[in-house]
Amino acid sequence: MKRALRICASVVALAAATAAMPVAAMADWLEEAAKPLKGTEVNGIFLDRPGYRAIIKLLPEFEKKTGIKVNYEIVPYENAREKEVLNFTSRGDLTMALVDLVWIGEFAENGWLVPVEDLAKDKAITDPNLKLDGFFPLLLEAFGSWGGTVYGLPFDNYSGLLFYNSCKLKEAGFDKPPATWAEFKDVYGPKLTDASKNQYAYALQSRRGETQSADSFMRFLWPFGGSLLNKDFKSNLNSKESQAGLTFRQDLLKYMPPGVVSFDHAEAVNALAQGQVAMITEWSAFYSTLADPATSKLGDCLAVAPEPAGPAGRLPALGGFSLAVASQASPEQQKATWLFIQWATSEEIAKAYVDAGGVSGRMSVYKDPEVQAKYKFVEPMVASWQAGVPEYRPRFPAWPAISEIVAEWGSKIELGEVSVEAGAKEIGTRMEEILGKEGYYDGKKKLLQ
Structure with missing residues (x-):
């Protein structure tokens, strides 16, 4: 599964075409493009996360410029895919798709998305400064592309980062965060944990569901040289490397609060914000929550670094x-929806979006000295996006069903109800049954997009 980042030919061609467009003669291209569409409504789904709250803050600007109304429903992540799938299969009222990187294959193969190339052919509604090559290549491929076609523009983008309380680390004798997972467990864990005082080194969000499968289980495969699947799309979970990563996760539990297996993002972030734990590995989007005095006690003690490296490197x-x-x-x-998507992901509003609490996928905004100085997460996040694994979670249509299996048995492993080896074998057997039924072993499906 591991491979070097590559951008498909159509992505490169489309990026080159949009980059070559002349800069708009007037700054009001959006107003001109929207004139025939005044009164049109865009309908989409948002999540209750900082990136969506940020774009909601900026929405009045778009609606005033265009006369287009943007309607949104805020839905828990756990229900978002199901709600969208039901809407698309019943030909409902959604005009915009919110596409997680692990949904892109399912949504594209079912024909629910309009290719960006088709939309961009209409110059009257396409930003002359669209610049697809202005997005981080890793993000454009992982989140927006499938089978050589670009379908969506990166929005609400995350890298896993190490957030930590620098004051607690300093009190324990550390002047910098752990560079490796081994150092994290063997050196930092014991010194930062005192169960009698309800103080722990680390909290790992692990609630059953996508949080367990993506944020907990998968986090400890790649850095240890493991993966969910091998090159033939057979389970790789019982390989030496994958077993080492999952066993390491179990060993870390002694430095985490009781009940951490039920922690979702909110509980993990709050544990750091309120001083119960010294470190968490969380998405970059939660920086604004941790930096907000209304929700966090960290103040100047908040610090950010890349996730620690494992035997296979920093992944x-x-x-x-x-x-x-x-x-x-x-x-x-x-x-109208195409106009909104271009605006929401544009270089033009990227800084305002970041200032409002969002995380842009545009490279240019993070070169701004003011942004670099103001937000501690920028440097480690940009470093993480220079290289990475687009298949951190498999992007094929079978992932939602497989995710449920990983979530169930991954939780059982973490709770100690089954051994690492037995749980991994169970996941592998059930996962291969799904892939076999869907034609991944008889040539009916492409194994890797």
Whole structure:
């Protein structure tokens, strides 16, 4: 599964075409493009996360410029995919798709998304400064592309980072965070844990569901040289490397709060924010929560670093979404939705979006000295996005079903109900049954997109 980052030919061609467009003669291209669409409504789903709250803050600007109304429903992540799938299969009212990187294969193969190339052919509704090559290549491929076609533009993008309380580390005798997972466990863990005082070194969000499968289970495969699947799409979970990573996760539990297996993102972030733990590995999007005095006690003690390296190197968690135009929308709705997506992911508003608490996928905003100085997460996040594993979680259509299996048995492993070896074998057997039924072993499906 591990491979070097590559961008498909159509992505390169489309990026080159949009980059070559002349800069707009006037700054009001958006207003001009939207004139025939005034009164059109865009319908989408947002999550209750900082990136969505950030774009909501900026929405009045878009609606004032365009006369287009953006309707959104805030849905828990755990229900978002199901809600979108039901809407698309029943040809409902959604005009915009929120696409997690692990949904892109399912959504694209079912024909629910309009390719960006088709939308960009209409110059009247395409930003002359769209610049697809202005996105981090890793993000454009992982979140927006499938089978050589770009479907969505990166939005609400995450890298796994190490957030830590520098004051607690200093009190324990450390002047920097752990560079490796081995150092994390063997050196930092014991000194930062005192169960009698309800003080722990680390909290790992592990609640059953996508949090368990993506944020907990997968986090300890890649850095240890393991992976979910091998090159033939057979289970790789019982390999020496994968077993080492999953066993390491179990060993870390002694330095975590009781009940951590039920922690979701909110509980892990709060544990650091309120001083119960000294370190968490969390998505970059949670920086604004940890830096907010209204929700966090950290103040100047908040510090950020890349995730620790394992025996296979530093291979941090990768997550995020793209926004795409839904094929079920009317022609007018598709145009209006395309205008909104371009605006929401544009270089023009990237700084305002970051200032409002979002994490942009645009490279240029992180070169701004003011942004670099203001936000501690920028340097480690950008470093993480220079190289990575697009298949950190498999992006094929079978992932949602496999994720449920990983979540169930990954939780059982972490709770000690089954051994690492037995749990991994069970996941592998059930996973291969799903892939076999869907034609991944008889040539009916492409194994790697």
